[in-house]
Amino acid sequence: MVDKLIGNYPYLIAALIFAVGCYTVLSHSNLMRKVIGINVMETAVFLFFVASGNVLGGQPPIIDLNNSDVIYVNPLPSALILTGIVVSVSVTALALGLVVRIHRQFGTIDADEITEIRSNDNA
Amino acid sequence: MNMLIILAIVIPILGGLAVWLPGLRKHPFVPPLISAIIVAAAVAAMRIGSGFGQISTWWEVAPGLSLAFRVDHAAWLFAMLAAGLWVPATAYANSYMAHHPHKLQRFFMFYTLSLTATMGIALSANFFTLYLFYEMLTFVTWPLVIHNETAKAKRAGSMYLVYSLAGAAVVLAAMVVTWATAGTLDFAPGGLLGAETSVTVIRLLIGMLVVGFGVKAAVMPLHTWLPTAMAAPTPVSALLHAVAVVNAGCFGLLRTFYSVVGPEALERAGFSTGLLALASITIVLASIIALRQDHLKRRLAYSTVSQLGYITLGIFSGHPGLLLGSLMHFVNHGLMKITLFFCAGSIITDTGIEHISEMDGIGRKMPWVMGAFAVASMGMVGVIPINGFQSKWFLFQGALEAARPEVIIVLLASALLNAFYFFPIVAGAFFRGERTEWKAEGLSSGLIWPLVLTAALCIVFGLLPALLYPYVNETVLSLMN
């Protein structure tokens, strides 16, 4: 059991980082930290994906035309994660844009203060 | 037959919408009156044809749920009662509303739409159609209840809506249970539940039906909305109490007890004693409460609650004799109660009096009105030449056949209480001097002839039992299969 866990340590670390990211998003009221938390979370998933494509002793998957019996690592997860990173970058960019806008409109980027301002608006 | 059913259902909808025609701005009552007459004629014509029992399906709303209609004995009884009384009620409503002009078009639209809902309930051939129109009845009578838009009326309206919607929701649940156990929703004489249905399910179903339809039939703990709804204009009260709403509740109970649950399952559930007790409590308790009411319409309302107890008693019993009496009362009570409410409305319109304590001596000022009132109240008590006597007679007979002496005691006690709360009104109106100052402005004929007509009908039905008895007997036979 322990062997298995240690042998698969990238997965464990990925899960750990995922939890850290999730915690950061949910526990901090500073919007920038939330955005950072999102990134941490997504990085954990990327790590998980890439780790699952690893082949022990494998080479980077750049085809070597002269040598046909090279072991490559599985390129599919890496390729997928490239897409994942694109998505993550766009989300982050959009989030930052929104944070800038919120700062402009509310004068703060603290979620609790914003909630307070909004409830005063309504009252 | 199909044509007649379509007429009965669709004409009131058209009539209700026609109220908004620009040409009828001044006379919004015309389309409702015409549609009421057409519907009454159509329903009367259904008796002539030979199409009893034929199902006419309009369309399938969802797999297993179809909109279907059928005329059978019980359906025609209710339809004829409602459609027949709708004509004088509409005429009366026109005269009454002429004195209280407030959003007449809206009033008459919903007044007429209620006719569709009532006809739909009466003629439904399956549980779904019944439920559909039962729900519709709530929605079209609600605007009538809060018509005056006073705070009181609005409170009454919310109460009515809450009670009715909750009741309809329970009916829906009952429908689901029926569908799940029987696999069909089409009414059939003898019921839909097979012999293998467990007693628990039957009891559950009966309980749901009693709660669901009992709301509209004002079975005792569920009656509170009815006296409160007195805030509505008087023609509406007449409609609620005598013609459409409460009778729809009773009819729903009748239909579902005998065509869904079935007499045999009813027997097996072993509920009859409990249900009879419920009805008996309603009869006696409501009468006692009625005694203590000074507000005329509220007293009449509690009287309705009590009298409906007679009807539900027969339905709950599952015994042919009691059922016969209860169906007789179904018709007779409608006639008497509509007369009483017409009288109350005329009194309010003419003198503004709403309380019984102020009514002393009123009989000499308006003899026709109070005469009709006297006739109807005597009927309520069960004095011989009036129709109320007959229904009580058959109820007594049924109770004897069913060997239920306790029912006889309840009936006697209630008759006594009825006498206590009706006769002082009549006696005071005719034989006591005026105690309070009021002035009568004189009534238009439209506020007199409908109530004289219905009072006359009470006497006619009282004198000629052959008008009603054979048909009701057939109805009971067809229901008991």
Add this chain to the structure above:
Amino acid sequence: MPDMILREITSLLLPFIQMYGIYVVMHGHLSPGGGFAGGMILGVSLILYILVFGLDSCLRKVPHRLSSFLESFGTLWYAAVGLVGLLRGTSFLMNKGAGIDLGTPGELFSSGLIVVITIGVGIKVASTMLSLFYTLVEED
């Protein structure tokens, strides 16, 4: 205004950064990288330019409208190239099956339409990075 060292170094480095970005874009079908990574490098090089030389000088070279246009253009480019397969009677993004010469593996001009698509992606990513930065920085 940033100091001279920064400006001189940046103006020295920028051509190399951009050349590297183009290199990565063009070799997307041969080695790790490709349109996204290369486009990102190009976009970041432009952002560096803004940080050092100021927003206005970059807006003069690449106006906001141009970068917005290129954003749409990149996507359309991708879709249009994808449709080639479809127009040839096969499926979307089809390459070899649509009768396009794939060339020799390992050479720069090979693998049919993929390199063409990658260029579109590079343009799209670079211009999007720039537009986003413009949107964030510009006060409206």
Add this chain to the structure above:
Amino acid sequence: MLDNLPVIIVVSLLMTGFLAPLFVGKFRRTTQVVAGMLTLAAAGASAVLLYRALNTGPVYTALGGWEAPWGIEVVVTPLSAFIMLVLTTIVSLVMFYMPHEQEDWPNQKVGWYITLVLLLTAALLGLTMSNDLFNMYVFLEVSALASFGIVAAKKDRNAGDAALKYLVLATIGSGFVLFAIGITYAVTGYLNLGFASQALAEGQFHPIITWIIATFFLVGFGIKAGLFPLHVWLPDAHSSAPTSASALLSGVVVKVYAVVMARVFFGLFGGAGLEALGISSLIRIAASLSILAGSAFALVQTDIKRMLAYSTVAQVGYIFLGFGLGGVYGVAAALYHVFIHGLMKSTLFLSSGKVVELRGGSRDISGFNGVGKLLPIPMAAFTLAALSMVGLPILAGFATKWYLFDAGLSAGIYWVPVVVIISSLLNAAYFLPIVWRVWFGETEAHEVSNRRVPGLIPLALILAVVGLIPGPILRVLEEAAVWLIS
């Protein structure tokens, strides 16, 4: 050609979307109309696909000619074709409303808004028909990005805050989905739904692994679809968006996520597997809580758009409940509700948007007093949709309830009818007072310059017709449900 139709729909929507900002400056009106016509054409194409899928089986397309499991596979089953049809129909009708809303917007904003809406549509279409988990994730994210954009389209500050809240939570949701996809890939080696489910079934994995996969999917999609208690972003986001965006987000977007979740679940684990894992009962409980809590929250709102948004939470609960019950009737109820709730909610949002506009932007419920006389046709549509929500018979909402009852009772879960009935009473409690206000409330005479709400009448008409004759649709859905379950 027909095999490529699904791809053509998505690609043409995307291309038009990105062309829109280029042309909107000179040909604003044309751009708007072309976008609307295009989605309408997409609806037509979806109808063709649905017909084809029902008659000759699903349409498979392998992108780039790479067959599954190597390539990305697109498959149009009756289920996905139906959802596509619903989606495109509602989007196109809302599209016809949009020019009305955009009258005083600057050109650039109109262009981007159209881009985002078309991007959202394309992404949701892609999401519905993709048979590849990672491809699903990409479309999920694209649709989410587009949704964030249209939520933030209004300039007021609440919109920005709501959009960021939505973004943060939705991204957590996609994180969970992606993690679940990662685990699936790691243990099975496939991303194609069919192959992965086969591998899962044959692989004899420890139940905890499948359970983790399922729970992560549930949390992820639950956040995106606004399942209680993960709904916290929804009322804010759906109420701060422009009217057309609210109609789309509440009307179609959240429900597509629910349907995709069902596809993933039934595709990976099968109905029996879900029941064995306990996921079905988890969904049922969360759905019932959604239904009750959403209605209860809606009851206390005084802001009409927030009320409608909370009502969406409750209505999505119906959909999840249907999926949680499983079986042909449960799934058919859920799919039917996806359809009619889309119609009802769009109608409600568009018509109340008109009222908000009339009242100078005030969203208080008291603004509905007496508007029936000022805007008779939009308010008739509002009334129809509100009463359908309550689920009165011969209106559209009733068939859902009926099917849910049937599914609940045949699955032996007797509290389902109770929940549904309580919920319809709650619905009545918050919709009927508004209907009363609309028709019989008092209002000062008010000049209404423009009574038109484009796109509303077709929505309401479809709703009315569906209510009267739901039979044919339900039969199609039963067939679609069979596809999903087996």
